[in-house]
Amino acid sequence: MGETGAARQSHGYHHGDLKPVLIAAARRLVEADGHDRLSLREVARQAGVSAMAPYRHVENREALLAELAAQGFRELGAALKAAADQGVDPRSRSLAQAQAYVGFARANPGLFRLMVGPLDPAQKQLIAADAEAAHAMGATPDIDPDLARARWALVHGLSMLIIDGRLAIAPGDTVPAIVARTVAALWPEGGVGQSGAGQSA
Structure with a gap:
């Protein structure tokens, strides 16, 4: 059974490996809905982390899209x-x-x-x-x-x-x-x- 978002937050991501997870989540969302509708809040939700967690790894939405x-x-x-x-x-x-x-x-x-x-x-x-x-x-x-x-x-x-x-x-x-x-x-x-x-x- 897969981990819950809270469980994933409790170990692993705080060691700095969240960025590739965010990029993968953004990629799924871009393919589903297009990049114009992408929000960091939804990326965070897809990644199973708090709404503020992405900002420790990317400056803003535009920076994540650039990545x-x-x-x-x-x-x-x-x-x-x-x-x-x-x-x-x-x-x-x-x-x-x-x-x-x-x-x-x-x-x-x-x-x-x-x-x-x-x-x-x-x-x-x-x-x-x-x-x-x-x-x-x-x-x-x-x-x-x-x-x-x-x-x-x-x-x-x-x-x-x-x-x-x-x-x-x-x-x-x-x-x-x-x-x-x-x-x-x-x-x-x-x-x-x-x-x-x-x-x-």
């Missing part, structure tokens, strides 16, 4: 780097990264919307994590920078259309297949491998 967004950027950057390692040439790496980017957005729509919102320059860890993810998306040295930028813009826009429910998907079609065709359109030869076309949505 969560930075976590998301680190996860996205790692996924993009892993995807790039799967490719054997620029086209296959481009497709693998596009699938990873869209896949991350689909799996974490609330977090993704938070990440792509305005960045507070005062949150240095957030800016650094964002830059790392951006570098991972464009870190294929054998792709022209303008093409890499166009790829990022296109894949990002496609991700937003998908998670906002604005992209019509025909019967028998799948999101990975749409991503593969979209990335292929960036190459004059249309030569991106169709490895994503057979995947299920």
